[in-house]
Amino acid sequence: MIESLGLTKTFSEFTAVKDLSFKVEPGEIYGLLGPNGSGKSTTMKMLLGLLRPTSGTARIAGHDIINDVVAAKRVMGYVPEEPVLPERLTGWEFINYVADIWRMPRGSQRQQDIEELLTLLDISDASNDLIETYSKGMSRKISLVAALVHRPKILILDEVQAGIDPRGAATIKEILNGLRSKGATILMSTHILEIAEELCVRIGIIKDGSMIAEGTMDELRMMAEGQRNLEEIFLALTGGPDMQRIAQYLRGSGESS
Amino acid sequence: MTSDVLTLLKLDLRQSFRPSSVKGKRSEKRSSFRRLIPLVALGSFVIGISLIIVLVGPRIWSYVEGAVISDPGLGATIFNAIVLFAFLSSIMVSATTVGNSAKMEYLLVMPVSMRSIFLEKTVLVVLYNSILWLTIGIPIFVGFSLISAARLALLSAPLFVFMTLMLVSLGVSLGGLIGLIFTRLLAGRRALKQVGYFVLSGGAIIFSAYWYYSIYYGDSGGQVFEWLINLARSLGFSSNITPGYAASVLSLGLLVGLPLTVQDIVLALAFALSSFALLRANSILSERAHYSGWLAVGSKRSSKKLVPVLHPMWAPRAIPIAATNTTIGVSIWYNITSVRREARVLSQYLLGPVRIVIWIVLPIFAVGEQSLVLTPYLLAVALIPFAISYGVYFAGYEIVYEGKNLMNLQLAAANMEDYVKGKIYSALPFTLGATVVFSIIIAFLSQSMLIYLPAIAASSLFVTLASGAIAANAAAIGGDFKAERMILRQRGSAAQMPIRGWSILRAQFAPMLLGFGGVSLMLAVGFFFNPLFTYLVLPVFSIVCLQIMKTYAHGAGVKLAQIEATKYL
Numbered sequence: 001m002i003e004s005l006g007l008t009k010t011f012s013e014f015t016a017v018k019d020l021s022f023k024v025e026p027g028e029i030y031g032l033l034g035p036n037g038s039g040k041s042t043t044m045k046m047l048l049g050l051l052r053p054t055s056g057t058a059r060i061a062g063h064d065i066i067n068d069v070v071a072a073k074r075v076m077g078y079v080p081e082e083p084v085l086p087e088r089l090t091g092w093e094f095i096n097y098v099a100d101i102w103r104m105p106r107g108s109q110r111q112q113d114i115e116e117l118l119t120l121l122d123i124s125d126a127s128n129d130l131i132e133t134y135s136k137g138m139s140r141k142i143s144l145v146a147a148l149v150h151r152p153k154i155l156i157l158d159e160v161q162a163g164i165d166p167r168g169a170a171t172i173k174e175i176l177n178g179l180r181s182k183g184a185t186i187l188m189s190t191h192i193l194e195i196a197e198e199l200c201v202r203i204g205i206i207k208d209g210s211m212i213a214e215g216t217m218d219e220l221r222m223m224a225e226g227q228r229n230l231e232e233i234f235l236a237l238t239g240g241p242d243m244q245r246i247a248q249y250l251r252g253s254g255e256s257s
Numbered sequence: 258m259t260s261d262v263l264t265l266l267k268l269d270l271r272q273s274f275r276p277s278s279v280k281g282k283r284s285e286k287r288s289s290f291r292r293l294i295p296l297v298a299l300g301s302f303v304i305g306i307s308l309i310i311v312l313v314g315p316r317i318w319s320y321v322e323g324a325v326i327s328d329p330g331l332g333a334t335i336f337n338a339i340v341l342f343a344f345l346s347s348i349m350v351s352a353t354t355v356g357n358s359a360k361m362e363y364l365l366v367m368p369v370s371m372r373s374i375f376l377e378k379t380v381l382v383v384l385y386n387s388i389l390w391l392t393i394g395i396p397i398f399v400g401f402s403l404i405s406a407a408r409l410a411l412l413s414a415p416l417f418v419f420m421t422l423m424l425v426s427l428g429v430s431l432g433g434l435i436g437l438i439f440t441r442l443l444a445g446r447r448a449l450k451q452v453g454y455f456v457l458s459g460g461a462i463i464f465s466a467y468w469y470y471s472i473y474y475g476d477s478g479g480q481v482f483e484w485l486i487n488l489a490r491s492l493g494f495s496s497n498i499t500p501g502y503a504a505s506v507l508s509l510g511l512l513v514g515l516p517l518t519v520q521d522i523v524l525a526l527a528f529a530l531s532s533f534a535l536l537r538a539n540s541i542l543s544e545r546a547h548y549s550g551w552l553a554v555g556s557k558r559s560s561k562k563l564v565p566v567l568h569p570m571w572a573p574r575a576i577p578i579a580a581t582n583t584t585i586g587v588s589i590w591y592n593i594t595s596v597r598r599e600a601r602v603l604s605q606y607l608l609g610p611v612r613i614v615i616w617i618v619l620p621i622f623a624v625g626e627q628s629l630v631l632t633p634y635l636l637a638v639a640l641i642p643f644a645i646s647y648g649v650y651f652a653g654y655e656i657v658y659e660g661k662n663l664m665n666l667q668l669a670a671a672n673m674e675d676y677v678k679g680k681i682y683s684a685l686p687f688t689l690g691a692t693v694v695f696s697i698i699i700a701f702l703s704q705s706m707l708i709y710l711p712a713i714a715a716s717s718l719f720v721t722l723a724s725g726a727i728a729a730n731a732a733a734i735g736g737d738f739k740a741e742r743m744i745l746r747q748r749g750s751a752a753q754m755p756i757r758g759w760s761i762l763r764a765q766f767a768p769m770l771l772g773f774g775g776v777s778l779m780l781a782v783g784f785f786f787n788p789l790f791t792y793l794v795l796p797v798f799s800i801v802c803l804q805i806m807k808t809y810a811h812g813a814g815v816k817l818a819q820i821e822a823t824k825y826l
Contacts, residue, residue, distance in 0.1 A: 011550065048366050052548040074368035084360050088272035090279060097268050101261075101367045129281025132739070146363070 001026055002047060002154060002187055006056030009042050009209075016042045018209040019056065024202075026153075029176060029186040031200035033193070035238050039209040040189040041081060044156050047187070048078055061153055061185075074102070077147030081158040081189075083139045087132035091123060091142045094131060095149055102150035117145045120171055136163045144172065155179065157188040161195055173199060197230040207238050258376075261369045265377040303396050310400025318404045325513045329506040336424055337501030343386045343428025345461045349454070349601065351433030351539055352440045354378045355546045375543035379433060379536055387425045391418060398512065407514025416511055420504035423529045427500055430535035437542045454600035462608045466615045500528045584672050588679020592655055593686075602742055606650045607687060613642040633703040636695070637713050637780060641772040643691040644717035645724045651684035652677065653728025653764045656817070657736035657755040663817065663825050674814030681725030681810065688721040708788045709780060712795050716776050719802035724768030726809035728756075731767075733816035735760025738825035771805070 002024040009017040017039040024030040032040050045051040047058050049069035058065045063072035086094060095114050104110050118124040121141040126134065134142065140163055147155060155176075161169045176199060180186060190196050196203060197217060204214040213223050213233075221227060224236040235241075274295075278286055325331055354375065358365060364374050398417045402410040439457070443450040503525040510517055596603055656677065659666070666676060692714040699706050699713075706713075732755070740755040754761050775798045783791035 050362065050365050070368050070370055073366060076366070078366045080362055084362055086268060086272055086363070088275070089268070090281060090284075093271065097264075098367070100264055101369060126281060128279065128284075130279055130284045133281070133284050143363075 001059070001061060002030075002185055003059040004043070004047065004056075005058060007043060007046055007053050007058055008055045009039075009046060009051060010054045016209050017046070017053075017206075020206065020209070020211055021056075022204050022211065022214060024185050024187050026185050027180055027183045028201045029180050029188065029199050031196040031203040032187060032189045032206065033191075033196060033203060033234060034189075034206040038206050038238075040206060041158055042209075043206070044078075044158055044187070044189065047156060048076065049073055075153045076156060077150065077152035077154070078156045079140065079143050079147045079158060079160045081162070083143035085131045085139060085143065088130060090130055091118070091127040091134070091145075094142065095127075095145055098146045099149055104150055114145070114149060117148055120175070121145060121168060122171075137165060137168065140164055141168060148175070152184070154185045155187070157186065159190055160188060161190065161192060169195075193230040193234055203230070205234065205237055213237050258370070258373050261373040262377045262380065265364070265369070265374060266380065269377070269381050299392060302392055306393065306396040307400055310397055314400050314404050318401065321401065322405070322513045325509045326515060329510045329515055330502045332505035332509055333499060333501040335501070336420070336504040337499050339390055339421060339424045340428040340500055342465070343383075343425040344432040345428075345465055346386065347382060347429040347432030347436075348439075348457060348461060349436045350382050350429065351375070351379065351543050352436040352546070355437070355543050356440075358547050371544045371547060372537075372540040375547075376536060376540035379429060379539050379543075382433075383422065383426050383429050383536075386429060387421055390421050390425070394418075394421060398508065401512055405512055405514065407512065410512050410514065413508050413512040417504075417508040419529075420508055420525070423525075423532050424500055424504055426532035426536055427528065430532065430539045433539045434535065434542060437539070437546055440546065451598075451600035455604045458601045458604035459608045462604070462611055466611045498524065503528050582672075582675060584675040585679040585682065588676045589683045592651060592680050592683040595658075596651070596655065599742065606647070609650075610642040610646040613646065614639045633699075633706045634777075634780060634784075636699050636703055637706055637709065638773060638776060640691060640695045640713060640717050641720060641776055643695075644688050644720040645768040645772045647684040647687045647691070648681065648721040648724030648726075649728040649764055649768060651687070652680040652725030653732045654742075654755050655680055656729050656732045656813070657738055657740055658742045660738050660740070660825050663738065663820065664822060667818065667820075667822075672814070673817040674811050677726070677729045677810045677813045677817070678806075680729060681722055681806065684721050684725055685718060688718055692717050709783060709791055712779060712783075712791050713776065716779060716795060716798055716802075719799045720768070720772040720775070723771055723802040723805040723809075726806040726813065727767045727771075728764040729813040730809040730816070731760040731764035732756050733813040733820070734763075738820070771802070775801070 004020055004022050007017055007020045008015065020039070020043055022030070032043065034040050042051065046053050047060065047065060049065050049072060052066065060072035061075045063069075063075070065072050086097075089097065092114070095118075096110075099110055099114070100106075115124065118127050121144065123138055123141050123145070126138060131139065131142065140160070144157075144160060147157075157176075161172055164172065173195070176186060176188075180201075188196075188200070202214065202216055203220060205212050205220075213220055215223070217230065220230070220233050224233040227233045227236050275292065278289075278292065361374070365371065394417050395414055398414040402413050405413075439453060440450070443453055503521065506521045507517065507525050509515075510521070596606060666673065696710050696714060699710060735757050737755055737757055742755075756764050779791050779794045779798055782794055783789075
């Protein structure tokens with residue numbers, strides 16, 4: 001289970017996350033949505049122990065992220081928004097290295113598990129190449145393999161499907177649904193609202209570091225009266241595009257070349 | 258913790274040294290020659306030193322043995338120098354590692370304490386800093402221990418390894434701690450931080466140059482430590498409490514069979530424990546620095562209040578005379594601005610050539626009084642490394658550090674020849690500054706050279722133009738466009754040059770040949786015939802330099818325009 005208990009993070013005078021509390025139960029996919037710069041990644045980084053909260057705390061499977069961070073990390077898998085990976089290792093070496101760090105026993109079972117994940121995500125062919133040769137989508141896929149290889153109870157995914165091909169995106173969706181049904185706790189952020197609507201059991205929308213709405217799709221529909229899908233709900237709650245400025249820009253740009 | 262550190266070390270070392278080729282189809286296949294050349298070079302060096310020891314050792318052994326027996330602290334100066342060099346080269350290492358921690362996010366999310374990760378990075382720096390000393394020292398100790406009649410002489414080599422690692426750990430961790438404390442004090446004060454970086458980096462360069470100087474001139478090469486020793490004496494300690502002394506007395510003592518005293522062993526153990534404690538302190542402070550955000554980049558922070566930004570008119574023109582078109586003007590502005598904003602880089606670029614000057618000039622001085630006749634000439638040519646280096650750094654290195662920005666330039670169909678020229682021109686103000694400084698020095702120290710001053714000043718500017726173009730062309734051929742402008746790269750923390758292979762040799766040596774050859778020729782005709790002849794050669798030399806610039810800037814521009822995106826993306 002993930003429990004965020006009044007997480008707050010300030011950078012100098014700027015408060016990125018304000019008193020954020022939410023809970024993600026086992027067997028649940030929770031979508032953390034919000035405009036750019038709303039504090040989603042900062043929240044995730046605090047949950048991962050990469051940033052220390054200015055106040056408040058969080059518990060990951062019962063482990064406090066301030067006092068027991070290594071134990072908390074041991075049960076988590078994470079896919080960052082922009083994976084920065086060891087470029088001079090091959091994909092295969094990197095995954096085995098991750099498995100070593102998570103102290104997975106070496107042997108044929110481990111090799112089989114890794115091979116299976118690489119094949120599932122269509123990067124088995126490239127696994128002997130240096131990571132520096134990977135495309136963005138491939139880096140994200142290898143990052144997902146690294147997050148899944150030690151079979152974590154809890155997954156934190158930051159824009160996991162961005163830049164992934166349709167087949168890969170569908171595979172990821174199936175994997176996540178499968179893990180959820182097996183009792184995994186999954187927290188994901190995404191800007192692709194159709195995916196959030198389809199996958200997430202509950203959704204939290206944050207703006208300027210604060211939670212402005214939280215609940216199931218039905219609960220969110222009730223909050224944003226008259227809106228049917230998640231995109232309409234999201235725009236109603238966080239503000240839609242500035243049509244006047246768009247029109248002004250389009251008038252100024254004239255005929256495109 | 259130890260097993261975590263070892264696993265992390267394995268990862269970093271695996272990234273840096275890969276003797277076997279990568280199997281994948283997408284990866285560049287490097288020939289066995291290229292893969293094995295560092296190992297072969299290292300092996301040859303070790304075998305070379307071993308051979309020398311085997312051949313020469315027996316003849317000089319009695320002298321070495323006698324000298325060590327009469328003064329077991331003989332090697333203290335060299336061993337202390339190891340600490341000093343490790344310290345100087347590591348001042349900003351920990352701060353840089355913490356500052357770049359976003360680049361190792363994949364490590365930070367692993368179930369390993371952050372302290373272990375930062376400790377491993379420091380240990381890696383210790384290993385890299387030790388390679389040179391161990392490569393030189395191990396064959397010497399092994400060779401002499403085979404000759405020595407002392408019973409435990411063979412143990413001196415492993416003890417030397419241990420002591421060297423201890424000395425380097427002391428230097429690296431102390432340097433790292435000072436850097437971290439420095440960044441803590443300056444957290445949030447960008448301008449002051451930049452000044453501080455400049456002063457510290459500049460100080461380190463000058464200090465290391467002074468150290469070379471002391472090696473040539475000092476009786477024992479230990480003058481730099483004199484004030485430290487005096488300070489220790491004034492505090493009631495003896496001069497034998499330095500880590501270098503402990504390392505010397507144990508390793509050399511064992512080599513010649515001197516009995517080891519309890520005091521010496523305790524002293525060595527105290528320094529070893531201190532180095533462990535300092536390494537640990539470094540990792541703890543690094544973790545605190547990471548969590549506290551001392552090193553967070555100011556530009557990533559948002560303002561609390563919404564402040565409407567008003568942009569001034571866009572008209573970057575750093576050197577109006579040289580800015581013959583917009584591309585050149587923008588290139589000059591971009592180059593100077595990006596270098597100026599990194600005080601460490603600026604100080605390395607501006608003062609770095611001091612190291613070259615020291616190595617070129619001092620060996621000649623070391624010959625003795627008869628070389629004093631060369632002083633005016635040496636003072637004059639000491640300007641050349643500056644003129645060359647500024648060209649190489651500002652045009653050669655900086656074109657590589659454009660990295661992904663090359664895509665924007667290619668998409669905009671910018672005239673890359675002009676862009677390269679802009680980079681070259683951006684070095685000129687700095688060469689001009691160095692020329693002014695040297696002119697003042699020459700005017701005070703050697704009036705006989707005054708008549709040549711205008712020629713030297715003018716030729717140094719042309720040397721910068723030609724050097725920059727040669728280096729930019731070499732960079733376009735052999736540049737690593739994914740390199741980042743850092744002293745240590747985070748890709749496995751291996752220090753790598755931005756220009757590789759033969760290209761770096763071309764970028765460095767061709768300008769040297771041109772600069773020293775041309776200026777020496779100009780001065781020689783003045784010395785031997787008439788100063789007027791110097792001024793007759795000057796226009797010829799200038800035209801040659803301009804022609805070189807034109808040809809190589811064009812070549813570099815064409816290559817950069819055609820470079821494939823995979824090289825920089």
